[in-house]
Amino acid sequence: MTAIATWNVNSLNVRLPQVCDWLAAERPSIVGLQELKQVNEAVDTAALQAAGYRALLNGQKTYNGVALLYRQGLPEPTEICTEIPGFDDPQRRVIAATFGRLRVINAYVVNGESLDSDKFAYKLRWLAAFTDWLRAEAAAHDKLVIMGDFNIAPTDADVYDPAAWQNAVLCSPAERQAFAALLALGLTDTLGTQAPAGSFTWWDYRAAGFRRNLGLRIDHILVSPALAATAWQCRVDKTPRGWERPSDHAPVLWQTEAGAALFE
Numbered sequence: 001m002t003a004i005a006t007w008n009v010n011s012l013n014v015r016l017p018q019v020c021d022w023l024a025a026e027r028p029s030i031v032g033l034q035e036l037k038q039v040n041e042a043v044d045t046a047a048l049q050a051a052g053y054r055a056l057l058n059g060q061k062t063y064n065g066v067a068l069l070y071r072q073g074l075p076e077p078t079e080i081c082t083e084i085p086g087f088d089d090p091q092r093r094v095i096a097a098t099f100g101r102l103r104v105i106n107a108y109v110v111n112g113e114s115l116d117s118d119k120f121a122y123k124l125r126w127l128a129a130f131t132d133w134l135r136a137e138a139a140a141h142d143k144l145v146i147m148g149d150f151n152i153a154p155t156d157a158d159v160y161d162p163a164a165w166q167n168a169v170l171c172s173p174a175e176r177q178a179f180a181a182l183l184a185l186g187l188t189d190t191l192g193t194q195a196p197a198g199s200f201t202w203w204d205y206r207a208a209g210f211r212r213n214l215g216l217r218i219d220h221i222l223v224s225p226a227l228a229a230t231a232w233q234c235r236v237d238k239t240p241r242g243w244e245r246p247s248d249h250a251p252v253l254w255q256t257e258a259g260a261a262l263f264e
Contacts, residue, residue, distance in 0.1 A: 001233075001255040002262050003028035006106065006147035006219055007240075008202075008249035012036040012067070015247055016044055020051045022240055027052075028253060029071050029262075030099065032106030034149045036065030043067070058082040060092035066108050066148070068095055075100040075263050085136075087129035094130075096137075100263030103141035105134070107148035112169045120169060123151075127178040131185070138185050143262070144224035146187065149202075149249065151218055152179045154192060158217035160200065170218060187222040190234035190254050199236055202249050210241055221254045232256040 005028040009015040012033065023031070031053075036043065040057040048055050052072055059065040070077065077097035084094055096105040107130065110123035138144055152175045156162035165171040183189060191199065200215025209215065221234060234254045241250040256262060 001257055002259055003253045003255045004030045004104070004145055004147065004221065005251050005253045006032045006034070006149070006221055007251040008034040008108070008149040008219060008247060010035050010037075010247040010249065012038055012043060012065075014245065016047060018240055018243055018246070020047055022237075022251065023048075023051045023053060023069070026237070026251075026253065027071070029074060030104055031069040031251075032095075032104070032147045033067040033069065034065075034106070034108035035063075036060070036067055037062055038065060056080060056095055056097055058092045058095040064092045064108060066093060066095045066106050068097055068104060068106055070097075070099065079103070084126075084129050084133050087126070087133075089126070093126075098141070101141075102143045102145065102263050103137060105137065105144070105146045105148075107146065107150070109148065109150045109152065111151045112175070114169055115167070115172055124174060124178065127175075127181075131178070131181050134182065134187075135185055138187070138224060142224060142226045144187075145221065145227065145254070146182075146223075147221040147252075147254075149218060150179065150220050152176065153216045153218055154179045154189065154220075157197060158192075158200070160198075160214045160216070165216075170216060182222060186225050188225075188228040190221045190223055190228075190232070191217065191236070191252055192220070194234050195236070201236055201252055203241065205248055219249055219252050221252055223254065227256070227262075230256050230258045230262075232258075
């Protein structure tokens with residue numbers, strides 16, 4: 001099966017050996033990474049190339065930063081974009097490219113910090129601009145994948161303790177409404193349609209959060225109707241979260257039987 005994956009690596013400099021090991025094991029066609037926390041020039045692209053991948057980078061020192069890794073031999077990327085059109089934002093949070101006919105957008109959505117903060121107001125403005133952009137992208141590309149760390153748990157089923165997280169950042173009504181607005185563009189939340197209860201993608205480092213499965217589902221892969229109509233499955237790979245010095249997120253993989261036709 002052809003796989004497309006998303007993974008918030010929480011520092012590519014720290015996690016690069018794990019990323020390369022995981023690429024060797026899973027061999028996805030395209031991977032969206034978030035929270036590189038590196039400028040482009042600092043990324044060890046030679047190590048990625050040795051693993052069989054090329055990289056499109058939109059990095060930022062200390063914070064943020066996103067990348068698209070794609071297997072050598074795929075169609076060369078075109079229509080590369082590293083910002084939301086018309087939205088003035090110094091933070092490096094998006095990268096998009098087209099591979100053949102497949103349009104791929106990778107995003108690291110704003111966390112928001114707390115509901116009464118300026119960062120939360122920025123998150124809602126960012127999501128509104130993002131949604132407007134995706135509306136145009138969906139009209140232009142029938143084969144569209146949007147993936148990344150959305151920093152939104154769409155429903156109470158995506159939270160280990162809904163009462164504890166009620167009206168908290170990542171789970172607030174305003175954020176969930178913003179996520180619903182994305183789905184209203186005709187997109188399918190692939191993991192959300194298939195995940196059993198407790199299929200989380202993020203666990204706090206504190207209080208043995210991963211061992212106790214005290215997690216949230218905040219990493220998503222959304223696909224357009226043309227892709228949702230193909231034979232596919234979506235899953236969380238929890239294995240890297242159990243490694244030494246892991247990211248606090250696990251990779252999510254969308255796998256399709258379309259093969260090379262995915263890009264045609």
